[in-house]
Amino acid sequence: MRITGWETRERGETKETSAAIDDFRLWFRLPKSYPVSQAGDPFLAAALLPAMLKGEPLEVDASLAVSPRLLANTPRLQDIHHNWNPILKIISIEARRSPAQPVNTGAFSFFAGGVDAMYTFLKRCEEISHLVFIHGFDFSVDTDTFRTAVARNESFARGFGKTLIPVETNYYSFGYHHNLSRVLTQGGTLASVALLLGFPRAYVPASDHYSFLPPLGSHPLTDPLYSNEGTEIVHDGAEALRVDKVIKVAECAPALANLVVCVDDMNRNCGQCIKCLRTMVTLRSLGVTGALFPPFPSLRAVRGMKWSGVTEPRFIQQNIDLAVQKGDRDLERALRACLKKQERIQLFKDMDRVLLGGLVKRIAGKFRGAPSNSRRVATLPPRD
Amino acid sequence: MKIANWRTTEEKEIREISAEIDGFRLWYRLPVSYRASRAGDPFVAAALLPSMARGESLEVDPPLSVSPRLLKNLMIIQEIQHAWNPIFKIIPIHATASPAAPLNTGTLSFFSGGVDSTYTFLKHVNEITHVVFIQGFDFYGRRGQSSAVSLDDLCDLTQLVYKLSFGCDPVSAFLKGALSASTRQALSESQDPSSDLSALEEALVSDLNRILSGPSIYDAKRFGGIKLRPETEDALSQNVRGENAAGLNRLLLEDAYPLEIARDRNLAYRAAIERNTRFVRGQGKTLIPVETNHFAFGYRYNLSRNLTQGSALASIALLLSFPRVYVPAALAYDQLAPLGSHPLTDPRWSNDAVTIIHDGAEARRVDKVTKIAGSASALANLRVCLGDMNSNCGRCVKCLRTMIPLQLLGAAGAPFPSYPLRAAVRKINIVNDIERTFFQENLELAERTDEGGLRKTLAACLRRYERVQLLRDIERVIFGGRIKRAYQRLKKARGGIYRIDASPANNGAGFRSAGHSESHRRSRVPRA
Numbered sequence: 001m002r003i004t005g006w007e008t009r010e011r012g013e014t015k016e017t018s019a020a021i022d023d024f025r026l027w028f029r030l031p032k033s034y035p036v037s038q039a040g041d042p043f044l045a046a047a048l049l050p051a052m053l054k055g056e057p058l059e060v061d062a063s064l065a066v067s068p069r070l071l072a073n074t075p076r077l078q079d080i081h082h083n084w085n086p087i088l089k090i091i092s093i094e095a096r097r098s099p100a101q102p103v104n105t106g107a108f109s110f111f112a113g114g115v116d117a118m119y120t121f122l123k124r125c126e127e128i129s130h131l132v133f134i135h136g137f138d139f140s141v142d143t144d145t146f147r148t149a150v151a152r153n154e155s156f157a158r159g160f161g162k163t164l165i166p167v168e169t170n171y172y173s174f175g176y177h178h179n180l181s182r183v184l185t186q187g188g189t190l191a192s193v194a195l196l197l198g199f200p201r202a203y204v205p206a207s208d209h210y211s212f213l214p215p216l217g218s219h220p221l222t223d224p225l226y227s228n229e230g231t232e233i234v235h236d237g238a239e240a241l242r243v244d245k246v247i248k249v250a251e252c253a254p255a256l257a258n259l260v261v262c263v264d265d266m267n268r269n270c271g272q273c274i275k276c277l278r279t280m281v282t283l284r285s286l287g288v289t290g291a292l293f294p295p296f297p298s299l300r301a302v303r304g305m306k307w308s309g310v311t312e313p314r315f316i317q318q319n320i321d322l323a324v325q326k327g328d329r330d331l332e333r334a335l336r337a338c339l340k341k342q343e344r345i346q347l348f349k350d351m352d353r354v355l356l357g358g359l360v361k362r363i364a365g366k367f368r369g370a371p372s373n374s375r376r377v378a379t380l381p382p383r384d
Numbered sequence: 385m386k387i388a389n390w391r392t393t394e395e396k397e398i399r400e401i402s403a404e405i406d407g408f409r410l411w412y413r414l415p416v417s418y419r420a421s422r423a424g425d426p427f428v429a430a431a432l433l434p435s436m437a438r439g440e441s442l443e444v445d446p447p448l449s450v451s452p453r454l455l456k457n458l459m460i461i462q463e464i465q466h467a468w469n470p471i472f473k474i475i476p477i478h479a480t481a482s483p484a485a486p487l488n489t490g491t492l493s494f495f496s497g498g499v500d501s502t503y504t505f506l507k508h509v510n511e512i513t514h515v516v517f518i519q520g521f522d523f524y525g526r527r528g529q530s531s532a533v534s535l536d537d538l539c540d541l542t543q544l545v546y547k548l549s550f551g552c553d554p555v556s557a558f559l560k561g562a563l564s565a566s567t568r569q570a571l572s573e574s575q576d577p578s579s580d581l582s583a584l585e586e587a588l589v590s591d592l593n594r595i596l597s598g599p600s601i602y603d604a605k606r607f608g609g610i611k612l613r614p615e616t617e618d619a620l621s622q623n624v625r626g627e628n629a630a631g632l633n634r635l636l637l638e639d640a641y642p643l644e645i646a647r648d649r650n651l652a653y654r655a656a657i658e659r660n661t662r663f664v665r666g667q668g669k670t671l672i673p674v675e676t677n678h679f680a681f682g683y684r685y686n687l688s689r690n691l692t693q694g695s696a697l698a699s700i701a702l703l704l705s706f707p708r709v710y711v712p713a714a715l716a717y718d719q720l721a722p723l724g725s726h727p728l729t730d731p732r733w734s735n736d737a738v739t740i741i742h743d744g745a746e747a748r749r750v751d752k753v754t755k756i757a758g759s760a761s762a763l764a765n766l767r768v769c770l771g772d773m774n775s776n777c778g779r780c781v782k783c784l785r786t787m788i789p790l791q792l793l794g795a796a797g798a799p800f801p802s803y804p805l806r807a808a809v810r811k812i813n814i815v816n817d818i819e820r821t822f823f824q825e826n827l828e829l830a831e832r833t834d835e836g837g838l839r840k841t842l843a844a845c846l847r848r849y850e851r852v853q854l855l856r857d858i859e860r861v862i863f864g865g866r867i868k869r870a871y872q873r874l875k876k877a878r879g880g881i882y883r884i885d886a887s888p889a890n891n892g893a894g895f896r897s898a899g900h901s902e903s904h905r906r907s908r909v910p911r912a
Contacts, residue, residue, distance in 0.1 A: 084718050
């Protein structure tokens with residue numbers, strides 16, 4: 001895999017920095033007032049996982065220098081990803097070396113207005129000078145929606161004397177082009193934006209707690225390894241439980257008023273998805289309401305919460321503990337019932353797997369039809 | 385908690401560096417030929433977790449300075465330890481900051497001759513110049529020739545107090561009966577976790593010495609279940625009348641409490657040092673034997689060895705101050721769980737002079753064994769058994785999980801008893817998910833290489849584990865954990881020691897789990 005054809009060009013008020021990674025031109029657009037790194041570092045961070053999936057050496061064009069510190073960190077970064085998912089192969093990297101320098105001054109944090117980003121922002125408020133808001137996670141979001149979200153978050157940041165930097169990128173399309181899942185490429189994306197902006201410190205808000213760290217693209221073991229001499233990337237907030245983060249956000253009225261956790265909408269909370277529900281449950285225990293949330297749904301909706309993944313039961317347990325602490329017996333019962341129901345489903349699946357060798361699952365799979373071919377490569381190998 | 389009265393002494397080519405922490409003298413002994421740090425860093429590393437467990441600030445006596453980088457890192461270590469187990473409180477550390485400088489040259493790796501440390505040694509053989517071999521994990525050697533027990537000889541006070549309190553075995557019951565009334569009273573009061581053990585400790589030492597200086601404590605029935613060392617057997621045969629029995633009694637006491645009471649630098653330890661020295665010297669490296677009472681110090685605060693492991697290694701690394709130090713990883717990146725030595729915490733014990741590297745987590749255990757099998761001298765030196773420092777029993781789970789890949793790889797010259805493995809493997813009880821992963825790795829190797837039917841046996845073994853886990857899940861989900869709680873109450877009623885671990889899930893602090901086990905790595909076991 002080769003990184004070539006680096007270029008930067010201005011389009012109206014934005015500046016687009018791009019490079020060709022094999023046959024794909026990866027670009028980042030940000031306000032032209034910010035200088036950007038002229039090094040190969042952002043594109044190396046972006047291309048590492050795709051190159052590992054292909055098992056091809058990664059070659060950076062000699063016109064682009066790469067930080068020796070970043071290069072020295074890549075073996076460990078590769079070791080971790082290869083151990084998590086052996087489909088990602090250990091590869092060699094060829095690049096001209098030259099130490100990086102900071103390009104901007106201050107410290108920034110990635111910011112999407114959700115619980116993790118809001119917590120890190122409030123915790124590091126004194127140090128943070130800028131917030132980076134990325135568009136490119138999901139291109140189903142139209143430009144108007146993005147503009148509204150930028151305006152809303154800009155106004156929020158301005159209220160604290162901070163500056164919001166909106167960044168657009170086609171990184172996720174690039175990841176999908178190589179069949180990599182977003183949970184896997186998340187860390188590399190944030191790192192490439194951080195290295196492009198070249199602030200001395202960049203905070204990546206943690207989504208998981210230190211007590212439970214399943215393999216994930218953004219992880220306290222991997223995020224700091226994307227740092228170079230000019231930019232220190234810090235995985236922040238893994239010391240706080242999710243309910244503690246919401247408590248901190250709820251103590252700050254402007255933050256609570258700006259809180260958007262929904263995956264379906266950038267500017268309001270649907271109140272029905274698992275992310276909305278888990279946050280609304282905490283807010284109910286705390287006796288507060290977020291401005292961008294609908295009224296609290298019935299407890300039946302809480303009992304019927306569904307999820308995939310392994311971290312959600314921990315969030316529910318934290319909400320149970322909080323409900324117990326606040327004496328909200330109805331909410332506690334609903335949450336326990338929800339957890340119990342999911343545990344029974346899981347138990348049934350385990351019984352099928354252990355006692356019947358997955359017979360029920362296979363039969364159900366036949367009825368559902370063949371699995372989708374679009375299954376993307378994630379941090380871990382598939383479980384079946 | 386205060387770190388004070390730092391001192392260094394020399395005796396017979398051994399330098400002892402020690403400091404008083406909360407009235408306990410924590411010491412490290414190493415050859416005089418190595419320079420050792422005169423800073424507070426090693427002792428701060430050692431005292432952090434006890435201070436956090438007590439929720440007390442940590443003060444370092446002003447003559448001792450601490451590296452500013454370490455002080456900054458300790459804040460993050462505290463955040464992690466507190467997040468893992470909230471029983472550890474975030475505490476302030478008061479110390480004079482002063483940058484550290486390297487004292488020795490080269491690169492160090494910790495080395496016990498097991499799979500993890502041998503793998504790291506082979507992987508970095510070109511870079512590593514020295515290896516450190518530690519005595520003090522299970523017990524440490526006593527100084528001097530006197531038969532009397534000193535405060536310093538109590539390697540594991542908590543365990544000793546527990547055994548005496550409950551009269552767990554005939555010797556403990558006998559000793560308890562021979563203690564003075566006031567000591568017995570102090571013993572019963574020690575069951576309160578907040579009680580101060582120092583007064584009891586002194587009373588115990590005084591009473592034990594009174595008992596030791598009396599007639600022989602030997603009684604065939606009393607010592608029936610205890611394995612006596614050859615030197616004890618000799619002393620016993622030379623003192624049939626049981627008079628002037630202080631020396632004999634000391635040996636008997638050491639045999640009855642092998643992990644609780646320090647013994648003379650024993651033959652097994654010396655043999656292990658000689659064997660490992662021979663191995664590393666063959667590769668042009670130097671072995672540094674280090675003794676410490678670090679774990680005894682942790683036990684005073686009821687901290688488990690799993691928890692204090694990382695800080696123990698860090699304190700020795702900071703004391704020796706080589707610029708780079710490798711800490712061999714026990715678990716792979718995809719198995720990470722809260723543990724004393726962890727890739728998130730180990731590097732944070734580094735200071736300005738010493739970079740501590742958690743190494744080898746990229747390799748699965750079976751990959752490590754494969755690498756070792758490729759080096760005849762490393763394979764010949766491999767010792768994985770917990771039961772013996774110098775030989776592999778070939779029957780314990782650690783031996784078996786290593787013998788399986790060696791047999792599958794057809795490695796010749798492995799230092800394990802040779803016998804058909806299938807029957808032994810069939811009897812293995814896998815006890816946790818980590819052990820399950822090791823056997824799963826062995827099964828995957830067997831699927832590629834096996835010709836002798838080990839594959840079927842391993843698959844059956846893993847299936848049994850899955851069924852036991854399923855039963856546990858059924859008990860948890862259907863019965864709400866009532867059977868388990870009743871069992872635990874019964875177990876506690878018998879007075880087990882619950883030491884504080886890195887995660888509350890591993891200790892007796894009454895943690896209520898989030899409900900789901902970490903099943904994301906649980907993969908299917910092929911049917912035989």
